[in-house]
Amino acid sequence: MFISFFRVIKASLQDFVRNFWLSVVTTSILALALISVNILLVLNILAGVALDAVSQRISVSVYLKPTAGEEVVAAMKSSLLAQPSVMEVTVTSADEALRKLQERHPDNEAIQNAVSELGKNPLGPSLAVKARSTNDYPAILASLEHPSYAPYIQEKNFDDHRDLIARIRRISEKVERTAISVSALFAIISLLIVWNSIRITIYTHREEIGIMRLVGASAWFIRMPYIIEALLYSLLGTLIAAAVIFPLSGAVGPSIRNFFDGTQFDLLGFFEREGWRIFGIEFLVAAALTTITSGIAVGRYLKR
């Protein structure tokens, strides 16, 4: 059994080398297919990152009248936090607001004078509310209409990025759909090419196969080299894809970080962490599909 296995492996390696250009084309197509799948995967992830980045910036600021005392602020804060959709509430006290204003405009005499003329703080406290999901803001804003809070509210300011979010969502859905159809298309093309390569390899070996059958070679012995060849195509295709994707993600990673300025997303790091799993799964899928294809191609030939 072992000696047979060794002979089969040797035969498939010989085939691979003998039909060198055929092997090159087949492997390249498989690699290309896998590279595009990975690029689409990255685009998909980036769309997610973009959504996150935008969502992070959304918040509702509630400016209260100076008459709102600390206990009102505290009550509002805890009532907001009691809502499950609220992620974070940051309170800025009236004094703090004033200090910030003065710090921001140290040279603006009008402001400085106005404050000192009034003799008291004209600003009120404010609350910055962050929701878990962008869809929750309308409900949160509505909850502030409550009669016990409404009189204190000077202004509610909701930077509505919902249009932007919806747009990104649409784009990311489109990316996802394109990714799936392009990957499927590439998969079909690759399988046709693998199918064809195996047929050609079988054709170049038709004499040998005929003799093998004549002298009583078992079916698996005749079949195995072609199946191993398909495995070899998949393995090399995956390795080439990985060899392209890693340097590529290293190269474009910084520009992505610039684009979404400040995002923590690290493309190369992502592949370093997940690469084994991603390329492993891609190899397994490619190997499964190509060996099945190869098996069918040989089977059809042997059935005559």
Next chain:
Amino acid sequence: MADTMIQFQDVSRMYHPDIVGVTNVNLRIRPGEFVSIVGQSGTGKTTLVKLLIAEERPDRGRIEIGGWDVTRIKGKDIPLLRRQMGVVFQDFKLLPQKTIYENVAFALEVSGASMKRIRTVVPQVLKIVGLEEKAQRYPVQLSGGEKQRAAIARALVHRPKIFVADEPTGNLDSINTREIIDLLVKINQFGTTVLLVTHNREVVNTLRRRVVTLDAGQVVSDQEVGKYLL
């Protein structure tokens, strides 16, 4: 039956409703017999050989080899059947990129034989056919007769009980033909049942063995010590 090696019972194989391969063939061949099968072109001789090695299946009838009903043999058992039989053809079927030694060894390799077995058996069979000196040559470097002897050596590696030669001398001149036929006789003397398909009148007449004549897919004569009839 112990003294039956090959049995054809009412065997028919039609390639098409109007293309006859063989029809109603009844044939019983005993162990150790040397049987020549003759007949004009297209009368079903090769079809008979293909039925024997299970490359074709009969439409009707029953084929037994060494008591084994191979009429509806399973695909996975075909290799086992073929290892019981040595087969050679007019066109040798040697692999051009392999040496004679490698060609013969190939038959053992693909059936999973050990290196040790290959190293013992290959020189043995090459010696039987008288090619031990030319083992390292490639098929193109051999004469037609030598190529056929190499093919015979390869057919002998499994020590077959049955040896089938379909027009083995079709491409050879009379001297080489003589050598090949002598070799088949020698193989027969080891106790192997030999089936020789041939067109060659002289060969059949000098052999003085059993002759089965086919015509239009049917056995039209079967003589214990035959002459070429047609």
